Amino acid sequence: MYVIIAGGGEIGLHLAREFIEAGHEVLVIEADAKLRERLEEELGDVTLDGEGCRIQCLDQAGVSRADVFIAATDADENNLAACQLARLKYQVPRVLAKLNNPRNRNIFHKLGIDSTVDIAALVLESLKSMIPLFPFVRVLSLEDADVEIVQIRVTDASPLVGQKLEATGLSALGDAATLVRLGSAPQVISSSTELLAGDRIVCVVPRDQAEKLRLEVEGPTPSIA
Structure with a gap:
């Protein structure tokens, strides 16, 4: 080549x-x-x-x-x-x-x-991925496929803790996501998976759904008075 x-x-x-x-x-x-x-x-x-x-x-x-x-x-x-x-x-x-x-x-x-x-976005998202305070990180944007690879971090204070995937706003991920849990091998997540603090979910989502997913995880961005 x-x-x-x-x-x-x-x-x-x-x-x-x-x-x-x-x-x-x-x-x-x-x-x-x-x-x-x-x-x-x-x-x-x-x-x-x-x-x-x-x-x-x-x-x-x-x-x-x-x-x-x-x-x-x-x-x-x-x-x-x-x-x-x-x-x-x-x-x-x-x-x-x-x-x-x-x-x-x-x-x-x-x-x-x-x-x-x-470049600026890559640096920003890389820094965010190193800081546990950010529960939603865009890992990679695949322009030609119009999709994004995102990481969702279940923090200690997250309302997702203790819930099964099917009961959350993340249920649409279905079998298209991978669960990374401390001490365990990565696994395909299922609707019955109970989320624990420290869990990370890596998934591929359509670009137009990424912001909706972020809102499910982080909530709306506070407005500045």
Whole structure:
């Protein structure tokens, strides 16, 4: 598989390393000489001097034969332009973009770039998952499938403690969720499962149902007077 990454910063470096270790052909497009030098010191001759939003550079990179194109610069406008070119001009089958500002998500989607990775949201949800005070965490958003992987934590103060799943607002999860309980192996949850403090439920839900599920777990967000 031929993977082109526009942007040789920390994320670009990490992605390039992972793809190369998996045996794939990788090219990183980067205009900064110091970043290119760093990449080449660690990964070898895998860089191209240029910007991923310029046609001449993309032609030189051989984007027309790429299987995957990833725009991972720190500028959303460059990532958007690069992805648009890769998708529309070169018909790259798989195009992904790093999203630096969550407010730009709708712009990407309106222009057909549905596979975005929201860095700020990932960091926030990762921090929340480490803090027991947050009972509902969005673990991963699968843009193409329009679903989210979420984690529900049953805290000591949760009204879910001692209840069977079928008696809660989580009953719709059915057999599509996994229960992680301290001291036990992960198991498929059932409607008759009694929830205990410390339980974690990991499930895949449609995107339009995720907020409803959060409200069942956390309740409405308090308004600020």
